[in-house]
Amino acid sequence: xxxxxxxxxxRISDLASELGLTKGTVSRALNGYEDISKKxxxxxxxxxxxxxxxxxxxxxxxxxxxxxxxxxxxPPVPSQPVNTFVSEFIDSISTALNIHGYDLLVHxxxxxxxxxxxxxxxxxxxxxxxxxxxxxxxxxxxxxxxLKEGFPFVTHGRTARMAEHDWFDIDGEKAFRDxxxxxxxxxxxxxxxxxxxxxxxxxxxxxxxxxNMMEETYDNKISGLEQPGDLTGLGGETAAxxxxxxxxxxxxxxxxxxxxxxxxxxxxxxxxxxxxxQLSVIGYDGIALGGYLDPPLTTLTFSIEASGREIVxxxxxxxxxxxxPIISKLASATLKLRGSEGPPT
Amino acid sequence: xxxxxxxxxxRISDLASELGLTKGTVSRALNGYEDISKKxxxxxxxxxxxxxxxxxxxxxxxxxxxxxxxxxxxPPVPSQPVNTFVSEFIDSISTALNIHGYDLLVHxxxxxxxxxxxxxxxxxxxxxxxxxxxxxxxxxxxxxxxLKEGFPFVTHGRTARMAEHDWFDIDGEKAFRDxxxxxxxxxxxxxxxxxxxxxxxxxxxxxxxxxNMMEETYDNKISGLEQPGDLTGLGGETAAxxxxxxxxxxxxxxxxxxxxxxxxxxxxxxxxxxxxxQLSVIGYDGIALGGYLDPPLTTLTFSIEASGREIVxxxxxxxxxxxxPIISKLASATLKLRGSEGPPT
DNA sequence: TTGTAGGCGTTATCAG
DNA sequence: CTGATAACGCCTACAA
Numbered sequence: 001x002x003x004x005x006x007x008x009x010x011r012i013s014d015l016a017s018e019l020g021l022t023k024g025t026v027s028r029a030l031n032g033y034e035d036i037s038k039k040x041x042x043x044x045x046x047x048x049x050x051x052x053x054x055x056x057x058x059x060x061x062x063x064x065x066x067x068x069x070x071x072x073x074x075p076p077v078p079s080q081p082v083n084t085f086v087s088e089f090i091d092s093i094s095t096a097l098n099i100h101g102y103d104l105l106v107h108x109x110x111x112x113x114x115x116x117x118x119x120x121x122x123x124x125x126x127x128x129x130x131x132x133x134x135x136x137x138x139x140x141x142x143x144x145x146x147l148k149e150g151f152p153f154v155t156h157g158r159t160a161r162m163a164e165h166d167w168f169d170i171d172g173e174k175a176f177r178d179x180x181x182x183x184x185x186x187x188x189x190x191x192x193x194x195x196x197x198x199x200x201x202x203x204x205x206x207x208x209x210x211x212n213m214m215e216e217t218y219d220n221k222i223s224g225l226e227q228p229g230d231l232t233g234l235g236g237e238t239a240a241x242x243x244x245x246x247x248x249x250x251x252x253x254x255x256x257x258x259x260x261x262x263x264x265x266x267x268x269x270x271x272x273x274x275x276x277x278q279l280s281v282i283g284y285d286g287i288a289l290g291g292y293l294d295p296p297l298t299t300l301t302f303s304i305e306a307s308g309r310e311i312v313x314x315x316x317x318x319x320x321x322x323x324x325p326i327i328s329k330l331a332s333a334t335l336k337l338r339g340s341e342g343p344p345t
Numbered sequence: 346x347x348x349x350x351x352x353x354x355x356r357i358s359d360l361a362s363e364l365g366l367t368k369g370t371v372s373r374a375l376n377g378y379e380d381i382s383k384k385x386x387x388x389x390x391x392x393x394x395x396x397x398x399x400x401x402x403x404x405x406x407x408x409x410x411x412x413x414x415x416x417x418x419x420p421p422v423p424s425q426p427v428n429t430f431v432s433e434f435i436d437s438i439s440t441a442l443n444i445h446g447y448d449l450l451v452h453x454x455x456x457x458x459x460x461x462x463x464x465x466x467x468x469x470x471x472x473x474x475x476x477x478x479x480x481x482x483x484x485x486x487x488x489x490x491x492l493k494e495g496f497p498f499v500t501h502g503r504t505a506r507m508a509e510h511d512w513f514d515i516d517g518e519k520a521f522r523d524x525x526x527x528x529x530x531x532x533x534x535x536x537x538x539x540x541x542x543x544x545x546x547x548x549x550x551x552x553x554x555x556x557n558m559m560e561e562t563y564d565n566k567i568s569g570l571e572q573p574g575d576l577t578g579l580g581g582e583t584a585a586x587x588x589x590x591x592x593x594x595x596x597x598x599x600x601x602x603x604x605x606x607x608x609x610x611x612x613x614x615x616x617x618x619x620x621x622x623q624l625s626v627i628g629y630d631g632i633a634l635g636g637y638l639d640p641p642l643t644t645l646t647f648s649i650e651a652s653g654r655e656i657v658x659x660x661x662x663x664x665x666x667x668x669x670p671i672i673s674k675l676a677s678a679t680l681k682l683r684g685s686e687g688p689p690t
Numbered sequence: 691t692t693g694t695a696g697g698c699g700t701t702a703t704c705a706g
Numbered sequence: 707c708t709g710a711t712a713a714c715g716c717c718t719a720c721a722a
Contacts, residue, residue, distance in 0.1 A: 024717080024719095054469035055470065057412075057470045057471055058403055058406050058716090060717075062407050062714085062716075063715075063718085064698085067403065069450075074439065086432045087429065087431045087435065090451060094419065098452060098455055103450055103452070103472065104452070105448055105449065105451075106435060106451050110440050110444060124399035233637050262634065262637040266637050266639065291578075292607040294614045356700095358699080367709050368699085369708080370708055372702085373702090373708090376701080380708085381707070382707060403699075403700090404700040407716090408713080408714055410701095410714070
């Protein structure tokens with residue numbers, strides 16, 4: 001790297017002396033205060049442009065007492081491998097934040113410390129103004145902590161305390177009613193379900209949607225069709241094996257997410273099932289790679305970009321006006337038919 | 346959110362007056378300066394712990410003139426969809442950075458502005474101390490810009506100016522020699538190759554490795570076996586169609602990355618090829634979902650976590666001692682046999 | 691409309 | 707070993 005004096009070491013004081021004004025005046029001119037003559041403002045902005053002046057973030061933030069930064073703590077790894085959701089989501093919120101002049105700080109949970117510790121640390125060191133929380137649990141300690149501190153955040157997903165905080169969620173219950181209904185209409189009767197860990201609120205709701213529709217449709221309940229899962233491919237494999245060794249066995253399986261569906265398909269194939277002829281499979285999330293499977297995975301989906309935008313909007317609103325009432329948004333997922341389901345044979 | 350006075354509004358001045366010391370002394374005690382009596386240090390740390398004092402990042406950084414933050418600008422979307430690489434990588438570098446007290450700032454390229462603009466903005470506003478650059482081009486404007494500014498960064502991948510900056514890369518040339526050799530040993534003669542856009546340096550090297558091995562093995566070159574690609578599933582589909590409509594057509598296809606391989610497999614299937622019986626396919630990257638395909642995708646891979654750690658170490662070294670000589674690291678990829686290749690029939 | 695002065699919360703440089 | 711005092715670079719009252 002070279003040793004020449006770096007360019008753009010232009011401070012507001014340089015600008016001021018260059019203009020024959022004081023720092024205060026320059027600052028106000030640049031920040032659009034009304035009590036500045038039109039002419040002065042023009043001069044200031046002009047010279048600022050020429051000199052390439054850009055305010056130093058650190059100083060600005062210290063003076064204003066805010067960080068203009070939002071924190072995202074990545075959920076611990078196990079769930080990630082087959083999941084592009086997180087990276088797509090990061091992209092979407094960072095885009096949305098950048099537009100409003102905010103930055104995204106991504107933290108990870110390194111082994112030793114607990115997840116809540118990460119939040120504590122970020123709060124206490126005042127590195128962020130607010131959080132976006134992913135993959136909520138019914139009893140979520142992160143939510144408990146932030147609520148206790150009165151620190152702003154928005155969750156992607158509901159929690160037991162959803163009345164107390166802003167949240168965005170996709171209506172998984174309705175989604176799974178729809179998907180179940182779709183399979184019923186195709187003629188399926190033995191429809192299996194692979195869940196996603198009861199601690200996840202959303203997983204419970206998906207199960208509920210499935211179960212309700214099943215009960216509404218078939219009076220005599222068939223047992224053994226519900227299997228627990230863990231939102232990973234591996235969990236899907238295990239669950240599928242349990243379902244498919246039954247006799248008679250399901251002709252269709254609904255999965256709590258796409259990663260699970262991949263596992264289900266893998267296991268089903270290994271057991272000799274052809275998809276969708278002998279087994280219909282439907283996932284949830286709409287990750288892009290689903291389209292590259294054979295057959296492409298039918299799934300329930302909602303635009304990740306839109307949800308990111310939505311969540312960022314909610315959070316910025318909260319930061320601007322902390323006193324506003326709690327808000328929430330429930331979006332409807334779309335059933336994306338791609339070929340991994342069909343009539344039973 | 347509640348209105349009670351937030352806890353932990355403990356400033357260093359509070360600590361100081363509580364202890365009957367001055368801010369300066371407290372600061373030095375906390376930061377491990379040697380010229381502090383053992384007893385005082387103990388008192389200070391003790392009280393700091395009790396009061397829950399945590400230095401305010403903004404102020405600290407302003408005073409020290411650094412941000413302790415590293416920037417990562419997400420490559421524009423098109424390549425992402427089928428690619429979990431980015432999220433896995435973010436996880437790995439953020440973990441590595443956090444361990445050393447650094448933060449990761451993720452920026453995205455919102456449409457209107459160019460990619461380099463994002464870097465400029467981050468540099469000028471002094472939001473980061475350095476960058477990690479992903480997916481390098483042979484002639485990379487981001488590299489050009491940062492080199493010009495003398496701003497610290499490490500690339501994941503080589504560039505035309507690799508002698509001038511620190512970089513980490515995986516030896517794609519060797520990897521593709523190995524993969525080609527593996528296919529040759531299995532008995533393949535017509536081995537196709539789907540590239541990844543000539544602008545990417547690494548893609549060129551992969552091609553080179555493939556080509557060299559082919560030339561070494563078969564004197565009489567077979568033409569038409571190399572197809573351009575773009576590192577996406579879609580590109581893979583198109584390329585595969587071009588390759589497979591030939592007569593005789595390839596019995597194996599090597600792909601510049603896993604996303605491409607997914608596309609190739611998809612297209613091949615649609616054309617009626619069975620894998621690996623009628624067509625062997627090998628990818629590159631080792632994304633986890635490759636293991637969930639049918640058959641699981643054979644691929645070339647290197648631990649993303651390890652590469653993240655490596656890159657972070659290089660960058661922190663550079664930040665600590667800007668004058669040190671340029672360093673680089675070339676890692677060897679491993680051929681991960683999973684079943685999407687076999688002997689030709 | 692503009693200048694002055696003080697503060698944001700730390701770290702760093704001197705004396706003493 | 708510790709206490710003043712001055713940065714760091716910006717914002718914002720308040721005064722002129």
